[in-house]
Amino acid sequence: MTAAGRAFKYGDNVDTDAIIPARYLNTSDPAELAAHCMEDLDASFARAVEPGDVLVGGSNFGCGSSREHAPAAIKAAGVSCVIAASFARIFYRNAVNIGLAILECPEAAEAIKTGDRIALDFEAGTITDGTKGASWKAAPFPPFMRRIMEAGGLTEYVRVRLEEEGKAAAAGGTKGGAS
Amino acid sequence: MPMTMTQKILAAHAGLESVEPGQLLEAGLDLVLGNDITAPPAIREFRKMGARTVFDRDRVVLVPDHFAPNKDIKAAQQCKCMRDFAREQEVTHYFEVGEMGIEHALLPERGLVLPGDLVIGADSHTCTYGAVGAFSTGVGSTDMAAGMALGRLWFKVPEAIRVELSGSLSGWAGGKDLILTLIGRIGVDGALYRSLEFQGPGVESLTMEERLTVANMAIEAGAKNGIFPVDEATRTWAASVSDRRYREYRADPDAVYAREVRIDLSRLAPMVAFPHLPSNVRPASEAGDVAVDQVVIGSCTNGRIEDLRIAAALLRGRRVARGVRCIVLPATQKIYLQAVREGLAEDFVEAGAVLSTPTCGPCLGGHMGILAEGERAVATTNRNFVGRMGHPESEIYLAGPAVAAAAAVTGRIRDPSEVMDPPARDRLLGPPERRESRTAAPAGGAR
Numbered sequence: 001m002t003a004a005g006r007a008f009k010y011g012d013n014v015d016t017d018a019i020i021p022a023r024y025l026n027t028s029d030p031a032e033l034a035a036h037c038m039e040d041l042d043a044s045f046a047r048a049v050e051p052g053d054v055l056v057g058g059s060n061f062g063c064g065s066s067r068e069h070a071p072a073a074i075k076a077a078g079v080s081c082v083i084a085a086s087f088a089r090i091f092y093r094n095a096v097n098i099g100l101a102i103l104e105c106p107e108a109a110e111a112i113k114t115g116d117r118i119a120l121d122f123e124a125g126t127i128t129d130g131t132k133g134a135s136w137k138a139a140p141f142p143p144f145m146r147r148i149m150e151a152g153g154l155t156e157y158v159r160v161r162l163e164e165e166g167k168a169a170a171a172g173g174t175k176g177g178a179s
Numbered sequence: 180m181p182m183t184m185t186q187k188i189l190a191a192h193a194g195l196e197s198v199e200p201g202q203l204l205e206a207g208l209d210l211v212l213g214n215d216i217t218a219p220p221a222i223r224e225f226r227k228m229g230a231r232t233v234f235d236r237d238r239v240v241l242v243p244d245h246f247a248p249n250k251d252i253k254a255a256q257q258c259k260c261m262r263d264f265a266r267e268q269e270v271t272h273y274f275e276v277g278e279m280g281i282e283h284a285l286l287p288e289r290g291l292v293l294p295g296d297l298v299i300g301a302d303s304h305t306c307t308y309g310a311v312g313a314f315s316t317g318v319g320s321t322d323m324a325a326g327m328a329l330g331r332l333w334f335k336v337p338e339a340i341r342v343e344l345s346g347s348l349s350g351w352a353g354g355k356d357l358i359l360t361l362i363g364r365i366g367v368d369g370a371l372y373r374s375l376e377f378q379g380p381g382v383e384s385l386t387m388e389e390r391l392t393v394a395n396m397a398i399e400a401g402a403k404n405g406i407f408p409v410d411e412a413t414r415t416w417a418a419s420v421s422d423r424r425y426r427e428y429r430a431d432p433d434a435v436y437a438r439e440v441r442i443d444l445s446r447l448a449p450m451v452a453f454p455h456l457p458s459n460v461r462p463a464s465e466a467g468d469v470a471v472d473q474v475v476i477g478s479c480t481n482g483r484i485e486d487l488r489i490a491a492a493l494l495r496g497r498r499v500a501r502g503v504r505c506i507v508l509p510a511t512q513k514i515y516l517q518a519v520r521e522g523l524a525e526d527f528v529e530a531g532a533v534l535s536t537p538t539c540g541p542c543l544g545g546h547m548g549i550l551a552e553g554e555r556a557v558a559t560t561n562r563n564f565v566g567r568m569g570h571p572e573s574e575i576y577l578a579g580p581a582v583a584a585a586a587a588v589t590g591r592i593r594d595p596s597e598v599m600d601p602p603a604r605d606r607l608l609g610p611p612e613r614r615e616s617r618t619a620a621p622a623g624g625a626r
Contacts, residue, residue: 013367013456017564021571022543026246026253028220028320040566060368060401064562065543066303068220068319089372089403090303094319144203144333154321158228158328 001122003080003101005052007129008045009114010038012058016091019062019070028069030076037073051078054118056109058084062091068098075100081120083127083138085109096145097154103127103138111136181431183339184406185374188314188428192297193334200338208238210291211326212300214282214539215243217319219260221301224324233268234330240272240291241265242282245539250546280511280537283307283395283479287387288511290421294409295428299326304479304561306397309375309406310390312413312427316404337374337403340365341436344381346445349604351595353489354389355481355559355579357442358396359450363460364440370402373437376430377407381444386608387416388485392579395480396561399457449594451557452577455565463582466592473556474499474587475568476580477508477535478542481559484514484521485608486580491523492607493584493598494530500590505532506548512537521610532587544568550575557586 018041020033027033038045055074061084062070071094074082082095085106095102101122108127112118117130128135141149151157180197182190190198192206211233213221218241225233233239241261246254265273272291279285283304286292294312298305303317318332326332342361348354362369375397377390385393390407397405407413409427417425449463476482476490487509499505507527509515515537518524527534541548542560550556550569555576558568563575576592585595601607 015562015564017543017562017567021566022216022545025216025543025545026251026257028223028257040571060371063367063401064303064564066217066301066305066317066319068217068301068321071319072220086368086371088368088401090317090319090398093322097319097321097325142203154325155224155227158230158325162229162328 002120003052004117004119005050005054005080007054007056007112007114007116007118008049009056009112010041013060013063014041014057015064016062016067016070017064020067020073025067025069030072033069033073034076037077046077049077049079052080053078054120055079055082056084056112057082058109059086061087063088066090068094071095071098071100083108083112096148099149099153105136105138108136108138181433181435183374183376183434183436184408184428184430185314185339185376185404186336188295188297189334189336191428198336200336202336203333204336205331205333206297208299208326208330208332209296210238210240210298211323212240212242212282212286212298212302212305213323214245214302215247215254215258215261216245217301217323218264219257220320221323221327222260222264224321225327228324228328230328233270233327236269237271238330239268239270239327240286241270242274242279242285243276244279244281244537245543246545247279247538248276248536278512280514281479281482281539284482284510284514287311287391288420288513290423293417293421293423293425294413295426299323299332303398304395306402306404307391307395307479309394309397309404310387311417312407312409314404314406317398337372338437339374339376340370341439342375342377343379343439343441344377344444345379345441346381346443347384348444348447350601351449351581352447353579353581354385354392356447356450357444358393359452359457359460359577360442360447361440362396362400362458365400367399367456367458368401370397370400373402375400375402375405376436377405382407383410383412384444386485387412388483391483392480396457399561449579449582451582451592452563454563454574454576457561457563457577462594463578463592464594469555469576469592470590471503471557471586471592472554473548473550474503474505474583475541475548475556475558475560476506476583477510478539478560479510480561481580482508482510482514484517486559487514487518487523488611489607490580490584491526491611492602493581493588493595494532495526497530497588499531499587503587503590505587506535506541507532508535508537508540508547510537541568557583557592559583
């Protein structure tokens with residue numbers, strides 16, 4: 001899978017209140033959330049962002065609250081990937097779980113500037129900055145997390161698992177040997 | 180391989196003899212928590228997963244506390260979504276307005292979390308329960324949905340940071356000053372992907388409530404969890420809230436820590452975190468001339484009875500400074516009632532403070548105390564990010580209840596000692612001495 005777009009670059013410790021202020025959490029509708037994405041940090045972001053664009057942060061991206069509304073807002077805004085030097089752990093889990101692509105790469109996060117043309121190859125884990133003519137390799141995901149991402153997120157992963165467990169239980173039941 | 184306390188709890192819940200940092204595992208859950216903001220999306224994902232019933236109706240806890248009592252129509256819809264789900268699934272631990280409180284104060288109070296438990300909550304401050312020797316961590320809504328459906332969830336075994344505590348707290352310094360000092364020392368990502376393991380001879384001097392405050396803000400250093408060893412104080416507390424059996428886990432003496440931080444509790448002073456990061460700390464005595472518009476005393480961090488007693492000690496017989504709005508939010512109904520019975524409610528109202536029903540409200544800029552452009556608040560809450568309590572051009576200064584109450588009285592950030600000398604620790608944290616009710620004064624009588 002590949003993606004391409006312009007970079008929007010921010011600093012260290014981009015928190016979830018900056019990504020989606022809590023005053024908008026009286027809804028969980030992704031489109032509504034996307035309209036206010038990054039509002040308190042960059043009021044022009046939600047209007048300027050286009051499908052495929054890339055969000056770049058420094059260290060500890062997504063720190064603060066556990067609100068899944070944060071990666072959901074970024075995803076619904078059309079962002080194809082978040083690149084950061086490091087991610088706060090709940091944001092990291094949430095992104096994997098809802099299928100928002102994230103790449104951890106301190107070198108890319110440092111070098112990329114707002115407006116740069118970025119191309120991504122998720123299989124290879126490569127980040128290419130066409131404006132700078134530079135490219136980097138991001139840290140690979142552990143196989144278990146890749147399975148969740150390949151399933152399309154945790155919801156789909158659990159759905160298939162529940163379905164299989166249901167079938168197994170039903171099969172066990174017909175043999176009369178359910179434990 | 181020797182293990183930390185966190186690693187042992189994870190191993191036991193995954194049915195493994197031992198685990199090592201970085202290992203991915205699937206563990207059984209003792210409790211799954213959600214609130215009115217995070218549960219509605221979790222319920223949606225739960226349905227999409229094809230799940231029909233929660234894994235155990237006694238092990239799912241739903242608390243409307245963030246935008247409850249309903250702050251607007253949309254919030255009302257979200258609370259209703261959660262309420263309907265609780266009814267449909269016959270969830271045992273759903274707490275309606277009137278019995279609810281801020282989730283992380285409520286669950287320990289109700290004895291729903293005990294030592295050795297593994298708890299996930301769709302709220303980042305779920306790490307609070309490390310105070311009682313449980314492994315607990317915040318997750319998102321989809322993780323909560325998976326937890327409700329399966330009763331299991333995947334975890335990465337964290338490396339650990341050992342926080343060695345010595346000495347004991349004195350004066351106005353409290354649990355908040357300990358955790359702010361630690362975050363100031365290691366930074367907001369200082370414990371990223373790691374557990375904070377509090378140890379050392381200083382632990383036993385901390386009350387359970389102080390430990391809850393400390394563990395609560397482990398997330399503010401980026402930690403996966405913060406955890407305290409189980410000692411006599413923990414056992415006494417556990418026996419007072421539940422008769423359920425629990426298991427104590429102890430770190431191996433030769434467990435490996437990625438880093439060690441030492442803190443002498445006897446040297447801690449009242450601290451304040453300046454905008455806009457919890458790590459931006461300095462002693463309140465060195466705050467300079469910072470005038471404040473609002474003071475918030477409450478939240479999952481500092482809304483317990485000891486916090487209210489400390490605040491009341493400073494507000495009793497004094498007045499909230501002109502131009503300052505002081506809002507006090509007991510974290511649960513039980514704490515609220517106790518504040519009334521101990522006369523603290525009277526102290527607050529007579530001082531000119533507002534006494535609110537339990538809610539997370541102002542902490543996350545929801546309701547009950549939103550800041551206007553250019554306004555400043557001192558808050559006993561946990562985050563001072565841009566726009567957290569209202570307008571993006573407002574400012575939040577984080578502190579413990581003593582600094583907050585002193586700010587309410589003086590209108591400035593001050594060391595509380597400038598307002599009054601600290602009482603002895605036992606007197607400060609214990610209920611105030613009984614006195615004649617002042618509200619019994621004849622109607623219309625002069626004060």
